[in-house]
Amino acid sequence: MIRSDKDILAVLTSSMEACAIYDSADLHISYANTNMLKLWNCDQQAVGQHLEDCMQREELMPYIPLLKEAWHYGKEQEAKKIQIKLQSEIQPSLVYDYTFEYHTLFNEKGETCAVFQRMTLIPGNNSMQPLTHEKNSIERKLLQDLLTQKQTIAASNYKIMKFHNNDTTSNKQTEDLNEKLKDALKKIIESEEHYHFALQSAEMGTWNLNCKNYIVHWDERTRELFGFAKGEYVPYDQVLKYIHAEDRKRIDQEVQKSLSYQNKGVYDVQFRTVGAEDHQLRWLHCKGRVYFDANQQPEWFAGTAIDVTAQHQEREKLEAINHLIAKRDQQFRMIVEAAGIGIFSIDVETNQMELNDRCRDLFGFEQNTKIKEADFFAQILPKYRTKIQQIFQEVTLKHSPFDCQCEIIDKTTGQIKWLRSIGGSQLESDTTRHMIYGAIIDNTSDKEEERKKLDFISIASHELKTPLTSLIAYIQLLIAKEKSLSTEKRIQYLHQSNEQATRMRGLIDGFLNVTQLNEGKLLLRKKVFRVCSLMDYIQNMYTLRPAKHFIHYTGDIHSSLEVMADRDKIEQVLINFMDNAIKYSPNHSTITMHVTVNEAYFQVEIKDQGKGIDPKDQKQIFDKFYRVNDDTQSYASGFGIGLFICKEIIQKHHGVIGVNSQRGEGSTFWFKIPVNA
Template identity: 35%
Template sequence: MTREQQHALPDEIFKIIFEKSPGSLLVGADAPRFTIMAASDDYLKITSSIREDILGKGFFEVFPDDASDPDDLTTARHVFTKVAETGLKVDVPCYQCDVYNADTKAYEVHFWSCSNIPFSCGNKVAYILNTVVDITAEVKARQAATESENRLRLAAEATGFATFDWDLKDEKNYCSPQLVELFGYPADAVLTSTDVFNMVHPDDKEIVINAFNEAYKTGVYHYEVRIIWPDGSLHWISTRGKQISDEEKTNTRILGTVLDITESKSDEIRKNDFIAMASHELKTPLTSIKSYIQILAKKLVNTEDNFVINALSKANFQVNKMTDLIHSFLDLSKLESGKLQLKRDQFDINELISDTITEFIQASNTHNIEFEPHGILEVDADRDKIGQVISNFLSNAIKYSPRGSTITITSKTTDCGPTVSVTDLGVGIKPKDQKRLFQRFYRVDSDKTMTVSGFGIGLYLAGEIIQCHKGKIGVESAEGEGSTFYFSLPVFPPL
């Protein structure tokens, strides 16, 4: 093989590889000319050039400088000169260079990222490899996301929502002017996340911490707390947000809104105060009526008038029903004001279930109630409150199942702890209603239940009571096939 052939083979390989490489241009480091030595097919396509027309020419003969901003350090002349002088690689992450479209005969906006790598001969840079990548799609996607975020922020601010954007990595916090004013400061004031947290009422700080920890698990950020303004006045806020994760699923930001709910909270407090006051006032006459009924029942114990006996029995049942309703309203007001407290004690829940069943049978023996206990189930709980939950389950089972049908109560230990379930053969519940059964004031709307009285607070209270005990509550049901309501309590003693 001749010397010429030995040199020709590498040149041919280089030519094939280079010309098929993505967006590459090789220029000489002969500043300020920067002679074009080679160009890939993609580069020619990007620049609408012909290889024979540009090879051997100076770069700026073919691609003139943009003289509109001579201080722009991302221009080709600045970059090539720096690479030639320093011998260092220079990257330009993003720059705009529009491309001519032969079909539309117009220039289209394009964004590029380029890398400029020096190749040296001895101690001097001889060539510069300029490689470009079209990043138009990525840039436009970022621009669209930014525009969408700005529009959302403007829309929120226009409707009075206060917004925030918390960067968890850099601890940077954007607060809209409305949010700053919501915390009692002038709109142009700057608040940090620490400033905001320090304004939270001392008794509510744990709520914020728990909400933040929960957001790490679910991505949803929500809480209602009291804040203290600089002038000492007390206000209520409701915060809702969402955590944003990066590609590695690391939480990086929290975006959200804040609303001043002081007025609605004040109305709610006044409502709860009224319910509590009215309930206390109603308890006194009801207690007197119950006492009179009991006295009459004792005096007429030997009477043979069945009508009188039945009338007294029904009157006593209705008084008990009204008393339970008043207690429910009292518990509701205590729960919403945060004053519902548990009086814990250790007891066998099977005894409580037996006592509850006896009370129901004495009041109204319309259904066959079967109890299936599985051993002694010792729990650490509020006996009266747990009894209230069991009574609610039994009451609903009686209300919504046919007269004379069987209601089964089961108690056993499961993986969740001591568990009590009440099963009926009643109308059943649709799946869409099961999700909302434990919401406040929710009642199933159907032809089979419209004649049944109630306010829709029994199951809500039951759910809150079990939640206060750190237990679980739920329902399993199919329409027309009955229902099973159940709850479980933490294991006692703790494992």
């Protein structure tokens, strides 16, 4: 198929020559203009068929295989002096020389999408110019010549009358005047014959309106254009009847306007007719002029008519294509705006830039202000500026594409942003301008995510190394002092080793949970269990640990109510809350777990007496990889994934999770989920 609307327009702009487009290997006719159809001896119905099925010109049949080869092998060629015999009502058989050109169009994948063919008349000693040239010249001069003819006759009649009224005129003068009249009549006859042949070849009709009785006299061609089979005379209102309903009122107004002396009697209109008998729709172009008597009253109204249906059809096709292009352009702009993509262009000669609204927003440029290339590069941070300028210089010289990233500073907010730009350069086909085009995407969030991942890897390495080092140390002590260690010490080292191994397992489980969340594979295994059994398990777990904090359990910890949820996942959330409370609270402070259970939901609150969390951190504390940084305590330790996993687990239970905290007054982490989640 045709690869783009731009390709179609490029062909149609040269439609004054004979041209056609084929969009398949078997030469399916996608487009052919009027001149090409005439050379094929076909009408508009040929469009949509295959060339071999509708070709009516034997001289062109040998060139069909060349067009097929062009499709398969991408060939381009120009065959000179193809002779074609054309028919004319003036001279029935004339031979014309044409050039035969064709070349292949390719899509973005390098595949053949169309073959374009053009045939151009070679200027020579042809005795008749193409009909289009005749129409152009006749249309301009015919009416003027006709009127000049009538003025000549009127002047001659005036001389004759004056001669007969003058008794003193000599016989010699009479003879001279008669000769002049004969020459004038001969020229009129020759002129009429010339007009007759010219009108026939141009397929132009003539008409005359009697301004006294409003009777139209027209020739055979004009009668055909209105779809009448016979009749040289027809009332004016009957003519109006067969003008298209949408044009009728306008044409009547134009006629009445021309009949006014103040408007100088000029008439030049285009309108549609619906044939009186054949009911065919035609577009006509009518020109004429009104002549007035001495009292400035209209006497007669004469002019020409020509069928311009083909031109209107081609114009409608172009308008349809332009409408489609405008629609696609609007769709493209909507997609670009929805995607938040900035678009820019740079004129290499003037250094002037054009930017869409999104691009201006990214750089902080004010709307409707002229931006130059220097303004553009001034917003790029200095450490990237030289490199980006070198890239653009290479693009200008080599016309190569570019793909680069850099940091810029927003001119309005002062914010640092990471931007990625993709584009290239080209010479405009209709001008000599050299342009650089590009799209800009804000990938600040991607860079921030990348930084967080790198920090995560660094922290993960450190966090995993700590329990692993401790575990190895306890094992080495057990091996080295196996015989000298007391039973109590051995059990202590084993407990501590187990604690470090458990810690490592928890870290690894956290990694796996994040991976499952990213892949959408974190599944809940729901079952019915008693809330108090889970609370007893958590209480026993932290009772057996070395006492560094005072842990209180309050609320409905002995409730007999059963819930439907994933017990292991809820346990994971509780342990994370408790471990964070212990980690970020001073030794010997109190940590309270409060449980509320009813028939609708159960809620857990874990309150510590730590330093508290700033409001700005509370908004992001459940985000992936987010860590609260505080130089006075170890707030920067951890992966920043624990609370993120907790949030995902609670939300999968259709519950809510949150934190209440004030600086210096501790924090309360809580969640609430339906009993039948």
